[in-house]
Amino acid sequence: MTRPSNPASSLPSPLLRLGTRQSPLAMAQAHETRSRLCAAHGWDENAVELVPVRASGDKNVDVPLADIGGKALWTKELDAWLGEGHIDLAVHSMKDVETIRPPQLTITAILPRADVRDVLIGASSITGIPQGARVGTSAPRRAAQMLSRRPDCEIVMFRGNVASRLAKLAAGEADVTLLAAAGLERLGRTGTGTPLEVDDWLPAPAQGAIGIECRTDDAETRALVAAIDHAPSHAAIMAERALLAALGGNCHSPIAVLSEMADGRMTLTSVLYSPDGAERVQGSLTFDIGDTDAPARLAGDLLQRASAGITAYFDGAPGAVS
Numbered sequence: 001m002t003r004p005s006n007p008a009s010s011l012p013s014p015l016l017r018l019g020t021r022q023s024p025l026a027m028a029q030a031h032e033t034r035s036r037l038c039a040a041h042g043w044d045e046n047a048v049e050l051v052p053v054r055a056s057g058d059k060n061v062d063v064p065l066a067d068i069g070g071k072a073l074w075t076k077e078l079d080a081w082l083g084e085g086h087i088d089l090a091v092h093s094m095k096d097v098e099t100i101r102p103p104q105l106t107i108t109a110i111l112p113r114a115d116v117r118d119v120l121i122g123a124s125s126i127t128g129i130p131q132g133a134r135v136g137t138s139a140p141r142r143a144a145q146m147l148s149r150r151p152d153c154e155i156v157m158f159r160g161n162v163a164s165r166l167a168k169l170a171a172g173e174a175d176v177t178l179l180a181a182a183g184l185e186r187l188g189r190t191g192t193g194t195p196l197e198v199d200d201w202l203p204a205p206a207q208g209a210i211g212i213e214c215r216t217d218d219a220e221t222r223a224l225v226a227a228i229d230h231a232p233s234h235a236a237i238m239a240e241r242a243l244l245a246a247l248g249g250n251c252h253s254p255i256a257v258l259s260e261m262a263d264g265r266m267t268l269t270s271v272l273y274s275p276d277g278a279e280r281v282q283g284s285l286t287f288d289i290g291d292t293d294a295p296a297r298l299a300g301d302l303l304q305r306a307s308a309g310i311t312a313y314f315d316g317a318p319g320a321v322s
């Protein structure tokens with residue numbers, strides 16, 4: 001086995017230190033990233049050391065994410081470890097990564113995107129959910145989507161990792177819940193629940209995508225990590241994130257979006273909601289891959305047509321609460 005030397009590290013082995021959160025889902029994503037890196041470069045697995053970093057978002061699971069500091073809770077510690085050189089790369093669920101990143105860090109690779117769909121657990125369809133059922137979720141998007149379709153339902157707080165949410169459901173704390181198919185798949189729970197088709201129920205921005213971040217000035221690691229980038233997934237994730245950024249969306253913002261490719265062109269389809277699901281605005285735009293202004297044009301169109309009950313939750317809108 002030949003390994004390029006790593007002058008950044010005093011140790012000859014491992015070659016790269018991969019930082020990850022400690023949840024079972026994050027660890028599964030870290031293992032997938034390590035496997036892909038080692039396969040791409042012909043390394044054995046010892047070349048990449050997994051470094052679990054405890055995220056503050058994992059410490060307090062009883063209050064909504066938006067109330068305790070938002071998505072930064074998932075990335076703050078990893079950002080610091082990466083910025084300070086304790087790790088060489090950080091692996092993220094791109095859905096949990098804020099649109100504004102520290103300039104000294106660069107999203108270097110996006111792995112092939114997994115199943116983008118949400119899965120409904122506890123009922124076989126949205127219309128099949130019993131009248132007045134309790135829906136366990138803390139995601140503003142999932143709550144708004146459900147209330148938009150089923151205003152009779154009651155939303156109950158459901159944070160925690162995938163296994164603990166399934167345990168809460170099994171314990172009767174809610175009648176149904178929604179989880180990402182990608183997360184269930186990565187945890188070996190394929191077959192749990194009913195996937196909701198995207199023409200009926202759009203996912204969150206960047207759902208199902210694993211991203212790898214490096215220090216911007218670490219050209220050597222960036223080149224190694226770039227080898228496992230999946231260009232179509234990368235383009236899709238960047239378009240969805242660009243839309244979210246142009247909307248001024250954050251973790252309070254009920255937004256669903258999906259990017260799809262057909263005939264060499266990209267289509268972004270998005271729905272914005274008021275938190276109670278009573279108001280919604282939908283739009284879609286088809287554009288050439290190189291047209292990096294297109295997501296902002298769609299954002300402008302959506303915000304212009306959105307009611308005040310929606311725009312209050314998007315900082316890109318005039319009069320938004322922030």
Ligand SMILES: NCc1[nH]cc(CCC(=O)O)c1CC(=O)O
Pocket residue numbers: 093094095096162178179180181182183206207208209210
């Ligand atoms: N917010 C938690 C989170 N972040 C990423 C995933 C799933 C995996 C993914 O979408 O990449 C999940 C769990 C869920 O929403 O069910």
